[in-house]
Amino acid sequence: MKFRFTAVAIAAALIGVAQPSFAASISISASSTGKNLELFRKQLDAFEKATGNKVSIVTMPSSSTEQFSQYRLWLAAGNKDVDVYQTDVIWAPQLADQFVDLKDAAKDVVGDFFPSIIASQTVNGRLVAMPLYTDAPALFYRKDLLDKYGKQPPKTWDEMAATAKEIQEKERGAGQKDLWGFVFQGNAYEGLTCNALEWVKSSGGGQIIEADGTISINNEKAAGALDRAKGWIGTISPPGVLAYQEEESRGVWQTGNAVFMRNWPYAYALGNGADSAVKGKFDVATLPVAKDGDTPSSTLGGWNLAVSKYSQNQDAAIALVKFLTSQESQKQRAIELSNLPTLQALYDDKDIAAAQPFMPNWKPIFQNAVPRPSASAKVKYNEVSSKFWTAVHNSLSGNGTSAENLELLEADLTSLKGDNW
Template sequence: MTNFSKRALLLCGSLLAFAASAQAAEIAMAANSTGKNLNFIRERLAEFEKQSGHKVKLVTMPPSSSEQFSQYRLWLAAGNTDVDVYQTDIVWAPQLADQFVDLTAAAKDVIGQHFPSVVASQTVDGKLVAMPMYTDAPAMFYRKDLLDKYGKQPPKTWKEMAETAKEIQDKERAAGQKDMWGFVFQGSAYEGLTCNALEWVASAGGGHIVETNGDITINNEKAAAALDMAKSWIGTISPQGALAYKEEEARGVWQTGNSVFMRNWPYAYALGNGADSAIKGKFSVAPLPAGADGEAPASTLGGWNVAVSKYSKSQDAAIELVKFLTSAETQKKRAVELSNMPTIAALYDDKDVAAAQPFMPQWKPIFETAVPRPSAATKVKYNEVSSKFWGAVHNTLSGSGTAAENLELLEVELTDLKGSGW
């Protein structure tokens, strides 16, 4: 080989290396640590890095959505350039829309695959704020073996749930299961309590805190009765510690075999049937109970999405990652491995998904009764509305004031908040 040929090859190699380095980017993604979410994302990021040549740093967020939102808001308000991609809760779109890149053009070839209602929840003033990654609605998890043992059916009302829970709890304790409880849920003062309490109130005919037209309706007798009902569970069928439970604490009690019923999200299904679970093969799920005969059940609509910061210095690479994490291939893996519900309708007919998660068709009626939190009505004030609501509920559950007193005060606070515009 002549010296000229060697120089030409070296130059060619240098140009190729320069081109690759110019295209490759280093980006960071913030994601929550609920269940096995971080492990799953780490595996997907490794795949993405191999395919794209980009490097991705994972920024670990707490499992509490409220803590996560507070940190996001601080970062974005400061124009933080260290995080390019954010995993976002379904209710955050109206509040953070101005801080995120409009993905409408980038997603035009794939967005039609997703449920229109989920896409609508992430669209603000015609701007696609985030791409749907998975959707969510909670269910009533129940110990099928214990209900069968005592000749019980999955409860249709919350009253029936409490009665069944108390009876089985007491009989199991008498038989030696001293740590058995009837029902575990998310009672800590955070966004999860807003979801739980909205279900109690809405299923009792007590409205949706703030209605779609902006009317504040939470201060009513049916809502107060629903919260009084939940207060009666603490210390009887639910441990006092439930006042500090988030999703994972409730799952911990349930998965060790120490609860008859649990209210939780779909992710808990796959974990409950894991090899290390004390209740593997012993439980099933049903729609959440109604508040009373004649009322409809209500499950809070949830779900997580992925958004690109407008402060990102590598927006093209960040958008590539968003499309990868929300693709049919990745959503299928998430459904199979984590029992998260896809936002792509076709995956519900996928034979591999059906084989791995045969319970998923049971979630269809749960989604049909799902109710949104009032984020669309309250827009940028939603987090404050939710915080005041969960505070009033937590006070009621912990015995600090009656439900009627706390809801009357809540109405005053929300009226003041609305007065400054939402």
Template sequence: MKLGSFLAGALVTALLSSGAYAANLSIVSGDTGNGREFLRSQLDRFEKETGNKVQIVAMPANSSDQFGQYRLWLAAGNTDIDVYRTDVIWAPQLAEQFLDLTDAFKDVIGQHFPSVIESQTVDGKLVAMPMYTDAPALYYRKDLLEKYKKPVPKTWDEMAATAKEIQDGERAAGNKGMFGYVFQGNAYEGLTCNALEWIKSSGGGQIIETDGTISINNPDAAAAVDRAKGWIDTISPRGALAYTEEESRGVWQTGNSVFMRNWPYAYALGNGPDSAIKGKFDVAPLPAGKEGASSAAALGGWNIAVSKYSKSPEEAIKLVKFLSAPEQQKERAIALSNLPTIKALYDDKEIIAAQPLISNWKPVFETAVPRPSAPTKVKYNEVSSMFWSAVHDTLSGNGTAAENLELLEAKLAELQGGSW
């Protein structure tokens, strides 16, 4: 054997035995623009630290299209994708196709908000680790609350009363287009989030509980949905029945609403140079159903999971550890305003200096509630569609909440069958 071949073989053997084997990994990403460039910069550093190579597989920006492609790849046992970036509700639906990360992350799980870890845990199996999170808050016009000498509302009833008083006062003063509250009332996933918040904060449960029990048909849940029905044509425009996030923000950012329910992305846009409300608003946790009760904000965000078909699972897990670590979450917070899932980062002075809004979200996440994707697994999309349809019918005046939730319970029981 030639000396060169011998040395090369010895080097490969040494690398394998030391765990320094260089793998070719791939991660899917629907990021565009700065988001994808930022991810590439983090992956470049991971490559230098580990000797691995990581390719970004670009995905369409539309999240429904992404999820559809994920299902096709995983159903086919695709070995070309090692790490999947997943919406908070996706990983539980694909749990059987992902590796259990519980043991690999047992020492750091406690650093994260419990609701985030709960949302990614199926039958005791941690199927994804968080990169960053998302949750909505109550946006309020601080200038108008000061003008009318009103505190930030703590309950939904207080919010509605304050919204009506200020709306009427501003209309009388000449702003005929003023409304009290805008939210996402269209029949889509956004309404599932809104209605879950009304119901959970009113003691009505989480639609389907973590043990799989169907809990939606109860008086507290019905009262919460009926309360929201009362907002239509009083403090909210009828058009809100067709609003998504952007329609809500459009009304709010032109100065035509006292309150708005929306996600963190609307904060920076509301303070943009072309915004009519720049410097005039702030955020607070969403109201609760009654005085002293807990607020509830539907959990959003993006996570990372390892395909069980990966040819290099150990190296893929290293990549997940890297991207979910405090250092990388801090970088994302400063550069992209992505909200960390690690509690300690909300007190980080560098993050607060760069992104003051992030500290406002800590109390929001402490009471965040996951949608029931973990207990319902692959049936979650149907569960959500049935739920938002029942709520939308109620808001539109097609039946009472009690009637529609009773029908919903029957449909969910039929969908459940023997088990979720």
């Protein structure tokens, strides 16, 4: 199903936004993951036609870690070449001072968004970014293979591993030599922080740093969760998973070479694309837990749009942000890319439900999602995450035991914290 903007829809998105009296040339930095850039270009073309402004895209790598590093360099230098930044949900506290306060510009629409997502982008009373789409990962599973072997979607990590191993071995024995049981994001970057937080939290091991600032990661349940994941490497997960990010995982999955995958909603639409070997053969479920009765834990993700305070065309940039986060734009994004809307009303939209039947069921997944400790660590979050994913990657790679690495991590985080975060 394709979606077309109407002149009325574009005008509605731009109501209340100051328009420059001249045609402005602005730029937006955007992630290259999946078909994000392709859809952005279509929407930017509609914006250009309606406003007379010109918008160019600054292409960013798919790795959020690399994006953040580049953003921080540009903003620290007062870069005027980028007007609008596509930002990760966790960056607001770290980059807030470099962005324009959008509270006044968004006052007519802010009540339409999920309050928790608006809160995540509000720093010291300033709305530093508008929510573009939200994110929470799920367990993708090959429904055809589970049905073939009489299996149900797993509820626990051990059940997932056992099912993955059994199907992997039987399918390989039948000739599918490249099949693996489970792929995830194991590279040393922000994505591993998300994966490992889910393993730890769903095992009762806490959230790395708790809401009150307490460093909680050095505990037996957390170490046990990492040990469990280490056991997947080379058995149900390829050794190369230690270098996988989202797109590498999706590549294995979409060619039909994995039973299970942990990934974000964007992979759903792509998995059902015309060129996908798994089209119509899979479904999604909540991520597993350590034992029955534990609460599933999906990391809260999502992307937003912020206006640089160094932009020389702030009115046009704000108009673009409101347009791209409007109901019409988010509806198109949901239908074509399976990105989860940040506007509450769209979860009752019949067109979205028809195009993406899984989406209404995803609402409780992200409503109960686990936030990364960016609010606790504040401007030090990036260092916290880097130290955490390094400790996890070392554990998965066999460089020290999980218990040893978490003990060292606790010492490093204690030193980083100092008197306060």
